[in-house]
Amino acid sequence: MSSSTTLRLKSGRSYCSGVLISPDLEAAVHTRTDLVLSCSHFLRGRSGPIFVSGAWFPAKVLGAVRIPRTDIAVLRLDTPSPPKDLLRLSTSPAPFLAPTVTEGFGGGLRRPGQRVGRVIARSPIAVGRNVRTFVTSAAILHNNPKAIKGDSGGPVIVNGEIAAVQSMVTDPLGMNTGIATVAQVAPHRGAIAAAVAALQQAY
Incomplete structure (x- = not known):
């Protein structure tokens, strides 16, 4: 995996990590995207702006959707990333001992x-x-x-x-x-x- 698809999301003094994904959730080579997958708990009660760093482009979060019943969120940025090699979201659970x-x-x-x-x-x-x-x-x-x-x-x-x-x-x-x-x-x-x-x- 190219580490340049992993982001740092910062709001005030708090921060977490996230990863760029494609709109269809599939792998994509040398592709721009404004979508990020991250954890839901970072967004809990947060009202201030969230800024992105760590992937060689500055951006701010426009909006987010928290996935019900789990600690996953999808965020959209105000600026698309430079072209990146994006990974597919798995369609099967992680195997035991993987x-x-x-x-x-x-x-x-x-x-x-x-x-x-x-x-x-x-x-x-x-x-x-x-x-x-x-x-x-x-x-x-x-x-x-x-x-x-x-x-x-x-x-x-x-x-x-x-x-x-x-x-x-x-x-x-x-x-x-x-x-x-x-x-x-x-x-x-x-x-x-x-x-x-x-x-x-x-x-």
């Missing part, structure tokens, strides 16, 4: 870092300790290096496709275990496509 690569800007990185991992379980439902972040059709990963704050919304790549976005880390008593919960895209692909259509009609 190797993964998660990209994100956790830790204040200027360029997206890569967290190599493996699928160790799948769960129909996962709930954050704040009982506000909710994921259906979750996959559980063990990552090394560990996913950290700021990686949320970053793409989880399996077999060259976007299989999920990073959602939550498991850190009892503040100790990061290296276990991460990710929101799989395949079960919500229809809702993601509908969100793209709604954003294209609205802006």
